[in-house]
Amino acid sequence: MIALILHNIRRSWVLGILATAAAFGFEVIANRVFAQIQEKAGAGPSALAQFMPKWVQSAFDINPQSMTELNGFLSVCVQHPFLMVVLLALPVALLSGWLTGDVENRSLALVLVRPVSRFKLVAAAFLVMTGWSALGILATWAGCLMGAHWTGQAGSLNTAGLARAIAGLAALIFAFMGIAAVVSASLSVRGDAVGWCITIILLMYVWNFLAQVWYGGGGVTNYSLFRFYEPTKLLLQDQPLSHGIWVLASIGASGWILSAVVYRLRSFTL
Amino acid sequence: MADVIEAIGLTKHYGSRRGITGLDLRVQAGEIFGYLGPNGSGKTTTIRLMLGFTRPDRGQVKLFGRKAGPGSVDLRSKIGYVPGEASLPENTSGWNALKFYERLSGRGAKNRDWLCSQLHLQEPELRRSIRTLSRGTKQKIAIVQALQHDPELIILDEPTTGLDPLSQEAFFDLLHDLRDRGRTIFFSSHVLSEVQRLADRVAVLRDGTKVLESTMVEMAAQADRLLWIKMPDQREAPGTENHTLPNQAQNTSGNVAPHPEIDGARFIRRDSGGWLLYLLPAGNGQKTLETLTRLRPVDFRFEPALEESFLKLYGVQVRSLQTKAGRP
Numbered sequence: 253m254i255a256l257i258l259h260n261i262r263r264s265w266v267l268g269i270l271a272t273a274a275a276f277g278f279e280v281i282a283n284r285v286f287a288q289i290q291e292k293a294g295a296g297p298s299a300l301a302q303f304m305p306k307w308v309q310s311a312f313d314i315n316p317q318s319m320t321e322l323n324g325f326l327s328v329c330v331q332h333p334f335l336m337v338v339l340l341a342l343p344v345a346l347l348s349g350w351l352t353g354d355v356e357n358r359s360l361a362l363v364l365v366r367p368v369s370r371f372k373l374v375a376a377a378f379l380v381m382t383g384w385s386a387l388g389i390l391a392t393w394a395g396c397l398m399g400a401h402w403t404g405q406a407g408s409l410n411t412a413g414l415a416r417a418i419a420g421l422a423a424l425i426f427a428f429m430g431i432a433a434v435v436s437a438s439l440s441v442r443g444d445a446v447g448w449c450i451t452i453i454l455l456m457y458v459w460n461f462l463a464q465v466w467y468g469g470g471g472v473t474n475y476s477l478f479r480f481y482e483p484t485k486l487l488l489q490d491q492p493l494s495h496g497i498w499v500l501a502s503i504g505a506s507g508w509i510l511s512a513v514v515y516r517l518r519s520f521t522l
Numbered sequence: 523m524a525d526v527i528e529a530i531g532l533t534k535h536y537g538s539r540r541g542i543t544g545l546d547l548r549v550q551a552g553e554i555f556g557y558l559g560p561n562g563s564g565k566t567t568t569i570r571l572m573l574g575f576t577r578p579d580r581g582q583v584k585l586f587g588r589k590a591g592p593g594s595v596d597l598r599s600k601i602g603y604v605p606g607e608a609s610l611p612e613n614t615s616g617w618n619a620l621k622f623y624e625r626l627s628g629r630g631a632k633n634r635d636w637l638c639s640q641l642h643l644q645e646p647e648l649r650r651s652i653r654t655l656s657r658g659t660k661q662k663i664a665i666v667q668a669l670q671h672d673p674e675l676i677i678l679d680e681p682t683t684g685l686d687p688l689s690q691e692a693f694f695d696l697l698h699d700l701r702d703r704g705r706t707i708f709f710s711s712h713v714l715s716e717v718q719r720l721a722d723r724v725a726v727l728r729d730g731t732k733v734l735e736s737t738m739v740e741m742a743a744q745a746d747r748l749l750w751i752k753m754p755d756q757r758e759a760p761g762t763e764n765h766t767l768p769n770q771a772q773n774t775s776g777n778v779a780p781h782p783e784i785d786g787a788r789f790i791r792r793d794s795g796g797w798l799l800y801l802l803p804a805g806n807g808q809k810t811l812e813t814l815t816r817l818r819p820v821d822f823r824f825e826p827a828l829e830e831s832f833l834k835l836y837g838v839q840v841r842s843l844q845t846k847a848g849r850p
Contacts, residue, residue, distance in 0.1 A: 255625035263613060359609035362667060365573050366626040367599040370592065516592065519576035521536075522605075 279395025430507020531581035556721030608664030
């Protein structure tokens with residue numbers, strides 16, 4: 253098991269470090285941007301938010317008034333598409349490589365002929381993937397805290413609210429990790445696994461976007477997993493963690509269990 | 523002797539694609555078992571089932587008396603497997619890959635140094651990234667990873683792919699050594715000469731079905747014979763009157779001329795060195811020798827037409843001999 257974990261770490265450290273650095277850097281820069289705008293425009297980013305079309309405000313759950321303070325600005329930054337791409341690309345890239353890529357290039361054969369159960373292969377993928385994602389999420393949190401500290405805004409940061417928002421982000425990433433694990437464990441061609449994962453994530457993201465925009469009209473029912481991630485409420489309204497976080501965590505856990513079962517039962521043409 | 527591999531009515535189809543059908547097979551401890559068949563005949567499917575990569579539709583395969591399948595994890599510490607084109611982890615060195623597989627095997631690597639020296643695998647090569655290595659060197663590493671933990675059963679699926687003749691020779695010597703130490707070797711190949719050199723027993727697979735299982739000695743005894751003769755005067759060579767030198771092209775229709783004096787002998791071809799090749803049925807040795815004594819050839823040579831026998835099993839006609847049989 254240790255050998256498998258070390259093997260996965262050796263194969264993923266470049267991507268893992270890059271994603272961690274990107275998440276950290278993004279939040280630090282976000283703090284800097286907020287400070288700069290506030291310094292130059294006086295009114296803060298709310299002035300910018302005023303010019304945003306209503307549907308964009310609705311889609312990102314932006315209240316122009318809340319953008320006058322750091323917590324409001326960060327509530328948008330922790331659901332920014334850049335951060336989503338960085339943190340969601342990691343499980344898609346790594347899990348498709350470990351669970352599908354090794355089938356495609358047949359290197360799995362040399363592992364499966366050894367006394368290693370298939371469960372252990374999935375468990376090793378789970379542990380390393382969870383480790384890298386946790387590091388990326390912690391880096392996001394650290395980026396928010398350090399950025400606020402470096403720009404002299406630490407006093408205005410709602411640290412408890414930020415912790416809840418980061419917990420929500422962790423649950424969201426965990427849910428998509430579970431989905432990526434099931435898809436990767438079921439397929440034999442890495443391109444197919446990546447394609448399906450990206451399709452699922454994009455569909456959910458767009459669906460959430462449309463549902464938020466049309467929510468007032470009651471036009472679209474929101475089945476997207478992104479609806480369970482509500483950093484604005486967690487950061488600004490000081491709401492406790494909602495049931496959404498448990499829904500996301502359950503989906504993630506179910507995905508991993510299902511992927512272990514699929515991997516155990518499936519045939520490999522190696 | 524105990525059966526190390528036992529397949530009983532093993533059947534596996536991939537949808538409409540054929541795999542193997544009703545395969546019965548027994549491989550005993552300490553033997554080299556050749557598993558021959560053309561591409562797509564079902565050799566790799568059999569190995570996948572043995573190693574538990576996939577499940578049979580019907581039947582079962584037992585290793586060391588226990589049912590093999592995806593869940594038979596503890597059995598696998600006794601197995602070493604060399605695929606035809608091994609996919610090793612590219613982003614690491616050969617040395618790290620061998621250490622990784624050693625840790626997974628959990629049985630140490632007591633054979634590693636010996637294997638590396640036998641296969642002329644030098645340390646600088648092992649320290650290089652696998653992606654920079656030649657195909658042959660990668661295959662040598664694949665052989666070492668499979669045998670370094672001294673497995674009781676060695677399963678080889680066309681293992682000489684990519685090896686140069688010298689390395690092949692070293693590999694065959696190594697397999698003989700392992701057999702002498704009591705290891706069981708299951709050797710899948712489509713190259714008859716490899717199996718002929720190595721195997722104690724052989725099974726031949728065609729279209730997913732076993733068409734022959736025999737020892738190499740029995741097989742050689744039952745095979746037709748190739749008779750090479752060099753006559754003092756080539757124009758007088760019997761049975762070849764219709765063929766002038768060089769006559770290979772003239773005989774490509776598959777029509778073979780009978781020899782008027784040697785019972786059952788059929789003329790196959792004449793090569794540029796003046797050697798004449800005949801195909802004789804098995805069991806005619808004494809009569810043929812008597813005839814040869816009378817004909818007084820300059821030289822002659824007998825050999826079992828093993829390749830011809832295999833080709834017949836695969837449904838290929840005798841005309842392939844006109845180009846395939848080597849010179850004496």
